[in-house]
Amino acid sequence: MKILRPTQLANQLGVSKSTLWRLEKSGELPKRITISERIVGWKESDIEEWLEEKQNSGE
Numbered sequence: 001m002k003i004l005r006p007t008q009l010a011n012q013l014g015v016s017k018s019t020l021w022r023l024e025k026s027g028e029l030p031k032r033i034t035i036s037e038r039i040v041g042w043k044e045s046d047i048e049e050w051l052e053e054k055q056n057s058g059e
Helices: 006-013 017-025 044-057
Strands: 033-036 039-043
Touching: 006 017, 006 039, 039 044
Parallel strands: none
Antiparallel strands: 033 039
């Protein structure tokens, strides 16, 4: 299982980290996982699935 950290995910999506946090706050992103008190990330498989769903829905 590969974990994408916030900077990695923002780069992959082509957005700023601020936009990434807005997407998360609005509930648009898959649920993140907490690795430690100060480290969070997203499972790469969850992000890939989410992107496929967005593509298939025409968003």
